Amino acid sequence: MPYIQIGSxxxxxxxxxxxxxxxxxxxxxxxxxxxxxxxxGTIKELMGQYQWPDDxxxxxxxxxxxxxxxxxxxxxxxxxxxxxxTATGGTSVAVSPATAIPASPxxxxxxxxxxxxASEDLGVVNAATNAPFIKVTSAPAAGQYSYSAGVYxxxxxxxxxxxxxxxxxxYTITTPGTTFQINNQTQGxxxxxxxxxxxxxxxxxxxxxxxxxLYAAKISDVSITNxxxxxxxxxxxxxxxxxxxxxxxxxxxxxx
Numbered sequence: 588m589p590y591i592q593i594g595s596x597x598x599x600x601x602x603x604x605x606x607x608x609x610x611x612x613x614x615x616x617x618x619x620x621x622x623x624x625x626x627x628g629t630i631k632e633l634m635g636q637y638q639w640p641d642d643x644x645x646x647x648x649x650x651x652x653x654x655x656x657x658x659x660x661x662x663x664x665x666x667x668x669x670x671x672x673t674a675t676g677g678t679s680v681a682v683s684p685a686t687a688i689p690a691s692p693x694x695x696x697x698x699x700x701x702x703x704x705a706s707e708d709l710g711v712v713n714a715a716t717n718a719p720f721i722k723v724t725s726a727p728a729a730g731q732y733s734y735s736a737g738v739y740x741x742x743x744x745x746x747x748x749x750x751x752x753x754x755x756x757x758y759t760i761t762t763p764g765t766t767f768q769i770n771n772q773t774q775g776x777x778x779x780x781x782x783x784x785x786x787x788x789x790x791x792x793x794x795x796x797x798x799x800x801l802y803a804a805k806i807s808d809v810s811i812t813n814x815x816x817x818x819x820x821x822x823x824x825x826x827x828x829x830x831x832x833x834x835x836x837x838x839x840x841x842x843x
Contacts, residue, residue, distance in 0.1 A: 590842070595619040597785035597796075598654060600667050604779040604803065604830075608670040611778070618657030620820065622784055624799065624827075625651045626836075650835065652782070652804065653824040659811060660821070661767045668806040668823075669769055670778040676759065677766030678706060683754040685714035688746045695739045695754065703760035705737030714751040779805050782827070791842045800837040803830040 601613040628648040632640035656663075665673065683697045699705060711720040711732050720741075721731045729744040732752075739754055782801040790796050808824040829835045 590840075592786040592788045592797075594788060595622055596787055597783075598622055599783040599785070600663070600780050601782075602666050602670075602778045602780040605805070606670045606772075606776050607778050608666050609673070612662075612666055614660075614663040614666050616654060616656040616658075616660065616663060620655035620657060622654040623652060624784070624801075627651075650801075650827040651824065652801065652827060653822065655820055655822045657818050657820060659819060661765075664809060664821075664823075665767045667778060667780050668809055669767065670776075671770055671772070672768045674766045674768065675764075676761040677764055678757055678759050679703075679764075680709065680755060680757050683752075685751040685753055687749065687751045688741045690746060691743070693741045693743055693746050695741070695752070696737055697739070697754050697756060699737070699756075699758045701760050701762070703758040706757040706759050708734040708739075709755035709757055711739065711752050711754050714753050720752065777805060779803055781830075795841045797841045798839050800839070801827040802832075802834040802836065803828050 596619075598616050598619055599613060600615070602608065602611045626648065627650075628645040631644050631646050633642040633644075635641045665671070679700075681697060681700055681703075683695075686695055686697075688695065697705075708722070711722075712718060713720065718730075723731045723733055725733050727733050727740060727742045729742050729748070731742060733740045737756070739752075741752070780803075782804050784799040784801075786797040804825055804827040806823055806825040808822070810822040811819065812822070813819045827835065
């Protein structure tokens with residue numbers, strides 16, 4: 588069925604110019620939702636004494652594209668947008684289960700995942716009421732706590748009352764995982780890439796797909812949305828333009 592496409596097809600992005608990430612690597616968005624290309628031109632009109640123009644001419648042209656994916660792929664964003672520093676490990680957040688305040692010295696040292704190191708206190712709440720505890724420097728009273736080097740100290744009154752708490756804290760970990768750092772770069776910094784948009788629905792010839800090639804493109808917008816009752820989506824937008832050889836777009840049809 589030539590010229591028909593259902594579904595989002597395939598998308599391949601190959602960083603090849605500008606400021607590139609370490610080990611520039613082609614990437615493919617997974618759980619691809621939508622891909623859209625727009626090409627627009629500005630038409631100038633030569634008007635005389637008549638109602639309709641004597642001539643028209645297309646002048647400036649602009650190409651834009653956008654796609655959405657259902658995965659928070661920071662490696663992909665690193666390759667085609669940030670091209671900044673990376674490091675093994677990083678900082679995450681741990682939220683403890685409800686824990687009863689113990690007897691003297693009334694301290695809780697939350698277990699940190701993966702043998703990580705405590706970093707910052709992110710607050711304490713009453714497990715039963717979700718009411719926040721107030722942080723003080725020392726000698727906490729009822730409804731208060733103090734914090735030092737991963738250890739939380741509470742009052743004897745809250746122990747006597749049988750209160751349980753939920754503790755949140757950040758921690759650093761050396762493995763597993765990667766940190767994709769974004770730094771304040773100078774104007775114009777960023778990678779360029781070529782893109783291949785592939786129509787893979789019922790090709791006229793087996794495994795020979797129609798495809799659109801964007802020779803040079805850059806990302807301008809990255810939007811990441813967590814939703815209350817749906818999957819998180821990542822939306823990316825950008826522009827395509829002429830490469831150093833003057834090539835902008837090529838459309839290959841497997842049916843001629």
